[in-house]
Amino acid sequence: MKTMAAALAATLALAPTPQPDGLGQTLDPDQSVAAGRAVLETGHVDIGPRYRDGAWTIQIHDDTVVPPVWRKPSDAVLRVRDAAVQRVPDDPAYAFLGQSPGTPVHVVPQTQDQDVVWIGWNTQDPGVMEAIARGVTMNLLGVQGPGSLTVYLQSGNLGAPQVLWNSTKPYPQPLWVETNTHTHANWIFSKPGVYLVAVEITADLVDGTRVAGREVLRIAVGDSTPVDGAFTASYTGSLPSTGATPSAAAAAESENGSGxxxxxxxxxxxxxxxxxxxxxxxxxxxxxxxxxxxxxxxxx
Known part of the structure; x- marks a missing residue:
């Protein structure tokens, strides 16, 4: 079991402050959408919007296979193994986690750990980059699970943590993301189990049209958490209104993704x-x- 403070210190010494396209990658416009279920427990994955033939959707870019593919969130489980367990440091800077010092938590770090799935997000789909005006708004709409989820950034100069999402706070929780951005953050899960994370991504297209999509991300935390349960779980909570109207295709995907x-x-x-x-x-x-x-x- 790693010590979170030591791990973060080593990680942050190498991590630059995330900037648009700070983690350089270019996505192939011809990447396919894979069929069938997949469990992603190591390697690089990104959540992001796609825009094809007038349809705005949220998908998971799977870079763990060659060539990379896109996957529907309903077909993918992000598995956070026990190799991700760290202990909350005895440092007031991490009080926002709401956990006592020394408490074991599962951490998907901002910089890659080869033993842990590396979860990020991007706005680099070629169709998206061509269609949107400035950027997108990623909204956390709700989290259903046995514990809390906190997502935060921390700069390489050991600056104060920047909390992006916190499941103990009111929803929705908007996050602005510029066009051509590729970012990774720290994801902290307070307890093992199945987490269903409801997200929405909206944008204004260059033609003035507003588009929106909603999806449920499926995350299995802990080696003892059954993956099948993550695939079959249904999001049962109510989702807040953000004023955006999901497209018909996105609404259908969201319904399928939430069981x-x-x-x-x-x-x-x-x-x-x-x-x-x-x-x-x-x-x-x-x-x-x-x-x-x-x-x-x-x-x-």
């Missing part, structure tokens, strides 16, 4: 409506038949 609960509700509502219409039709036809029968009896 399909929204789709099931929609189907149930539709079925109830059809049943009501059918009942009215049967009632009307029955009344007409009775009137015809009475008229025939009167004529006899």
């Amino acid at each position: 399909g609960s929204g789709l099931v509700v929609a189907l149930l509502v539709a079925a109830a409506a059809l049943f009501a219409v059918a009942l009215i039709v049967v009632t009307v036809r029955g009344a007409r038949a009775r009137r015809r029968a009475l008229a025939a009896e009167e004529q006899q």
Whole structure:
């Protein structure tokens, strides 16, 4: 088990302050979207928007395979193994974690640890870079899990931590990200278990259109946490309004990514409506038949 303070000191001595495109990479416009489920537990992955044929979606860029691919969040589980466990340092600077000094937590660090999945985000999809005006807003809409999630940045000069997302605070929690940005941060999970992280990414296109997409990220924390449970878990909490309207494609992806609960509700509502219409039709036809029968009896 690593000591968090020592690990952070060693890490931050090498880490530059994240800047747009500070972690240089260029994404191939022809990268495919992989089919089937995948468990990503080591190597480099980014969360980011994609824009193709007028459809704005959130996907996971998987750089753990060659060639890299994009994946739907509903098809991917980010697994944080016990190799990521560190202890909260006895330092007031980390009081925002809400954990007592010495408490073991799972840490996805800002700089890469070869034994831990390296989670970041980017706005480098060629379709996105061509379509958006300045940047995107990444909103944390909610976190469902056994503990808290905190995401923060810390500069290489041992500056104060910059908290980006904290699941103990009110939602939504917006984060502005410039175009052509590739950034990694520290992700701190207070307890092992399955975490469902609801995010939204919105942007203004160069033509003035506003686009939005919502997704649920699936994260299995701890070696003893079953991955199958992360794939099948459903986000059951309510999501705050941000004033953005997700596209139809993004809304469908979000419903699928959160276990399909929204789709099931929609189907149930539709079925109830059809049943009501059918009942009215049967009632009307029955009344007409009775009137015809009475008229025939009167004529006899």
